Amino acid sequence: MNPYLRKLIPGENTRMMIIATVIGLLAGGCNIVFRTVVHWVETIFLHGGKELLGVDQGGWNMLLLPLIPMSGMVLLIPLSLLFPGEINGYGFTKFLRKVNFEGGYIKARSIVLKIVSTALTIGTGNSAGVEGPIAAIGGAAGSQVGRFFGVSGSRMKVYIAAGAAGGIAGMFNAPIAGVFFASEIVLLGTFAISSFAALVIASALSTVVTRAYYGATPAFPIPHYEMVNPFVEMPLYSLMALIIGLIAVFYIKVFYYIRDKYELLPVHPQLKPITGAFLIGCIAIFYPQIMGDGYNFLETVLNGEGAILLLLALIFLKILATAITLGSGGAGGVFAPALFIGAMIGGCFGHIANLVLPNYTADPGAYATVGIGAFLAASTHAPMTAIFLLFEMTGNYRIIVPIMLTSIIGTMVASKFNKDSIDTVDFSREGIDIHEGREVAIMKSILVGKAITEEVDFISERANINHLLEIFRMAKNSFYFPVVDDSGRMVGIISLQDVKSILHQAEEERVCYLVGGICNRDVITLTPDDSLYTAMQLFDIKGIEEIPVVEDLENKWVVGMLKRRDVIAAYNHEVLKKGIAEKAETIRITCGE
DSSP: OHHHHHHHHHOHHHHHHHHHHHHHHHHHHHHHHHHHHHHIIIIIIIIIHHHHHHHOOOOOGGTTTTTHHHHHHHHHHOOOHHTTTTSEEHHHHHOOOOOHHHOOOOHHHHHHHHHHHHHHHHHTTTTTSHHHHHHHHHHHHHHHHHTTTTTTTTHHHHHHHHHHHHHHHHHTTTTTHHHHHIIIIIIOOOOOOOHHHHHHHHHHHHHHHHHHHHOOOOOOOOOOOOSSSHHHHHHHHHHHHHHHHHHHHHHHHHHHHHHHHHHSSSSTTTTHHHHHHHHHHHHHHGGGSSTTHHHHHHHHHHHSOOOHHHHHHHHHHHHHHHHHHHHHEEBBBBBBHHHHHHHHHHHHHHHHHHHTTTTOOOHHHHHHHHHHHHHHHHHOOOOOHHHHHHHHHOOOOOGHHHHHHHHHHHHHHHHHHHHSOTTTTTHHHOOOOOGHHHHHHHHHSSSSGGGGBBOOEEEEOOOOOHHHHHHHHHHHSEEEEEOOTTTTTTEEEEEEEHHHGGGTHHHHHHTBBBHHHSSSSSSSOTTTSBHHHHHHHHHHHTTTTTEEEOSSSSOOEEEEEEEHHHHHHHHHHHHHHOOOHHHHHHHHHHHHH
8 A cells, every 4th residue: 555545544543532432422412312212201101191190189199100100111011022131120230241241242223222111111200220221322332333443352342331431421411420430330440541542532522412412511400518527527428438338238139139039920021010110109109209210309308408207218218119120120220229329318317417416517418419429339339430420510629528438438338248239240140250350250251061072082980901091092182081880970080190000010910900990080070051260270279181071960971071271272262252352453453454
């Protein structure tokens, strides 16, 4: 190519900026569409439904309130039948799995499905949030843009995170918080500094788009914050952070307990969300504040209003309502409920502090404001996201110190009693510990069954040494051989090491030895459902190169042999497939230019 023309072709960094720009603009546009659809559904179903059913008039008409959230779940049925596995339940964990462990390709249709399903859930009054879905929508947009430009691997992962950053930034009018949301939560805290530029660009441009449409206003107005007496209030904030950390653990436990119970419930899957919506409606008859994202009442609490007993009740009712909505199969996120719960905790604590120390403490709304960020940090284990979110939403530098203190303490307390955030519980249940690093997470995500060698040379325990030596002579790549009984089940394993001591004997003496008498019967085995991480630990502990893989530990039918080199090969293949080796991606892009 002509050297002058080559200079006109954008380099890698310029290409990244261009792609991030497109993602940011698209994320901002998706944000506007999403919020518009949610508002439209809420106006028609929730507000219009209350008027149609006479719920606003009170009295016996209030008993009809459950019909409104149930209608949204009924409308979800066609979508869940057409797209099974893509509609119901808390989907943000699945999104994190696609980004971090499954190559990052997200279908374009998920943008529309997330918008419609979340709008039908929240817009009809079910308890959930829009922030998780908008992050997934932005991430899907990033995936599609990345695919259009022909990227893959680690670059695709970065662009999905950039889309998620744009989604959150546009939703809260908080570009810095969007960046930290993507790095702490979407990328599970593992990101390279080279990816930071893409997150910043996408987050900033998405904010520009949404500000141009909605104006420079936050998701909800935050009152002016002022600390009255730091020597009194800082210990109080520390105490509140301790309480918030414990309630965050309770929130996570309840959330997954109810989801697990709903999975075991002997009811048709399409009916479960309707039963959940019915329960939400029943609670809302007495406490309508728990419906939807709860932002309207949250604003009331931030202004220092609300009775102590009401706020205390709403803490636990919102936890229950969110767990029921998402556990039964409703669509939505946990971000907004976390903000609501945090505000209720802070408001309740602030009222009590005002009663005990009226001359030394700020308005209850100040504690509610700090509680928003602290509970978000504790439940998601993402303190930086919470700190910058509150700072950007208030524009008040004085709030930085208490929000930093409460966010860190709340996160530490929550992590002490529950190492997983609300987004990573499913990973731990599958044996994937994201805290151990990316390499270990990958090893734990690959099953032994995908790496075994199925061509295995068996030998009967009744065979003599000459038969065994013949198998040794013909074997090309194996050094360990399963020993089986007459029924075909493995009873031991034998290697050349086991027969060295009798090789010097005369042939007529050697034939007297049977394989069953000299084989090692204390055998370490794996099953196809074990992870490669477990296998590699056994290889290192025992210092061996092959392990037999059996159907299960009770019936030891050998299905293959796992070799150390096969584990390493499977890991390298997965690394290349997911694009974790960024150097390989750089070479690919350079060659394309």
